[in-house]
Amino acid sequence: MRVISRGxxxxxxxxxxxxxxxxxxxxxxxxxxxxxxxxxxxxxxDISYAGALKAKEELGVELDYVEPKAIAEYEGYQRDFASSxxxxxxxxxxxxxxxxxxxxxxxxPNQKFxxxxxxxxxxxxxxxxxxANEGGFLLGVIAAYMTQSKKIGIVGGMDIPLIRxxxxxxxxxxxxANTGATVLPTVYVGGWADPTKGKELALSLIDAGCDVIWAAxxxxxxxxxxxAKERGVYAMGVDACQCYLGEGKHIFASMTKxxxxxxxxxIKAAFTGTFQGGVMEKGVSEGWVGNCRLPEEEPLxxxxxxxxxxxxxxxxxxxxxxxxxxxxxxEEIVVPRPPEFQ
Numbered sequence: 288m289r290v291i292s293r294g295x296x297x298x299x300x301x302x303x304x305x306x307x308x309x310x311x312x313x314x315x316x317x318x319x320x321x322x323x324x325x326x327x328x329x330x331x332x333d334i335s336y337a338g339a340l341k342a343k344e345e346l347g348v349e350l351d352y353v354e355p356k357a358i359a360e361y362e363g364y365q366r367d368f369a370s371s372x373x374x375x376x377x378x379x380x381x382x383x384x385x386x387x388x389x390x391x392x393x394x395x396p397n398q399k400f401x402x403x404x405x406x407x408x409x410x411x412x413x414x415x416x417x418x419a420n421e422g423g424f425l426l427g428v429i430a431a432y433m434t435q436s437k438k439i440g441i442v443g444g445m446d447i448p449l450i451r452x453x454x455x456x457x458x459x460x461x462x463x464a465n466t467g468a469t470v471l472p473t474v475y476v477g478g479w480a481d482p483t484k485g486k487e488l489a490l491s492l493i494d495a496g497c498d499v500i501w502a503a504x505x506x507x508x509x510x511x512x513x514x515a516k517e518r519g520v521y522a523m524g525v526d527a528c529q530c531y532l533g534e535g536k537h538i539f540a541s542m543t544k545x546x547x548x549x550x551x552x553x554i555k556a557a558f559t560g561t562f563q564g565g566v567m568e569k570g571v572s573e574g575w576v577g578n579c580r581l582p583e584e585e586p587l588x589x590x591x592x593x594x595x596x597x598x599x600x601x602x603x604x605x606x607x608x609x610x611x612x613x614x615x616x617x618e619e620i621v622v623p624r625p626p627e628f629q
Contacts, residue, residue: 316349317342317554318374320364322381324479325354328506330526331479331546335380335403337527338550346558348375362387369395376401376557378550382449388412399562401553403546404449410564413556415549418570419449420456420622421615422542425571425578426501426523427460428611429540431468432604433521434499440492441473442485442511444504448627450475453503453525453542456622463620464607471497482510489514499523503542512538521598528579528588530596539598541579543588549575572616578608 319339321332336352343350351374353364361384368377369391377398379388382405392400392409399411406414430439439461443450458470474488489500489511500515502508503525512529515522516537524530524541532538549569556562569575579588580600589595614620 316351316374318368318377319350319352320361320368320377320379320384321352321354322383322479322505323355323357324505325356328479329509329529329532330524331505331544332380334527334544334547335378335550338547339378339554341547341551342554342558346555348558358383362391365391365400366394369398369400375399376554376562378554379403380546381405382447399557399564401550401557403550406566412564413553413562414566415546415553416566416568417544417546417549417575418568418622419453419542419544419576420459420624420628421570422544422576422578423453423456424460424463424615424620424622425581425608425611426540426542427457427462427470428464428608429578429580429600429604430457430499430501430523431461431464431466432601432607433539434466434468434497436496436498437466437468438496439468439470439499439501440489440495440497441470442488442492442500442502442504442508443473443475444479444507445477446473446475448625450503451625452628455625457501457542459622460611463611471495476504476507479505479507481507482513485510486514490518493518493520501525524579528584528592530579530588531592531594534594534597536597539580539596539600543577543579543584545575545577570615571612577612580605581608581612 317339326332339350365387368374377400379402385405385407388402388407392412401413403415454473461468461470476484485504485507498520501523502511512522522538524538526544528541530538577584
C-alpha cells in the first residue's frame with residue numbers, strides 16, 4: 288500500500304511539474320482584444336495593434352488578436368484567452384471592456400491584463416489612461432490659427448467623459464490662442480463604426496460655416512474626414528497621424544494619442560518582470576499624447592505612412608504650439624477636464 292501510495296504521489300507530482308512547465312512554456316504570447324470597430328479604423332484600434340506588433344517583433348514572441356463585433360463578446364474572449372494559460376499578458380482595448388475585465392481578472396488572479404482608456408481596480412490589471420485634454424489643447428492652438436471663417440466643428444463618437452476630455456482641452460487651446468476663433472457645439476455619432484452618419488454630421492457643420500473639422504470617432508470619423516475633402520475644407524485627425532488619409536492636402540494635423548507607446552511599454556514590462564497593476568495616466572510630458580506636426584513627431588509619422596505633409600503650418604504657429612507644450616509640461620498651463628476626471 289505504501290509503495291502504491293508513494294508511486295501515485297510521485298506520479299501526481301510529475302504530472303503537476305509537467306503541467307506547470309507546460310503552462311510556463313506556453314505563457315509566452317501576447318493576447319490582444321481589440322475594441323468594436325476592429326482593425327482598419329486608421330485610428331484607435333490600428334495604433335493599439337501597432338504597439339503590440341512592435342512588442343512581438345522586439346521580444347520575439349507570438350501575438351494573437353481578436354476583433355469583437357459587439358460588447359457582449361468581450362467577456363467570452365477574455366475568458367478564452369485567460370483560461371488557455373498561453374498569454375503572458377492580455378491587452379483589452381477600449382473603455383467598454385471594463386465590466387467584463389473586472390469579472391475575468393478576479394477569476395484569473397495570476398494572469399496579467401492591461402486595459403486601455405478605463406480603470407479596472409484589480410491588482411493584476413494595468414489601467415492605461417491618457418491626458419487627452421492636453422493633446423486636445425495643442426491641436427486647438429493650431430486649429431485657431433488655420434481657420435479663416437473662425438468657426439471650427441467637432442464630430443465625436445459618443446458623448447462620454449472619455450471623449451469630452453479631448454474636446455474640453457481642444458476648446459481651451461482655441462481660447463488660449465486668442466485668434467477670435469470659436470468652436471461650435473460638438474455633434475455625436477453615437478457609435479464608432481458608422482462613417483455614413485459621421486459624414487452627414489460633418490456636412491451639417493460645414494453648412495453652418497465651419498472650415499475646420501475635427502473628428503474623434505473611430506471609423507465613424509473617417510466619414511467626417513471624407514466630408515471635409517468633398518467640401519474643400521480643412522480637417523484634423525486623432526489618435527494616430529491621419530494626415531496621410533488626405534495625402535497631406537486637406538488634413539493638416541492630428542492629435543496623437545500614443546496608445547502604441549503605452550501598449551508597447553506595458554507588454555515589455557510584463558515580459559521583463561517589471562509589470563505592475565494599477566493606474567498609469569500620462570500626458571504630454573511623458574510622450575503619451577502629442578501632435579503629429581511637432582518636430583519630434585512629424586518625421587516618424589511621415590516615414591511610417593510614406594507621405595509628406597503638404598499643408599504648411601506657419602513657423603510662428605508651431606512656436607505657439609511648442610510654447611503651449613512647454614507650459615503644460617511645467618504646469619504653467621493646467622488644462623481642464625470633465626468633472627468625472629476630477
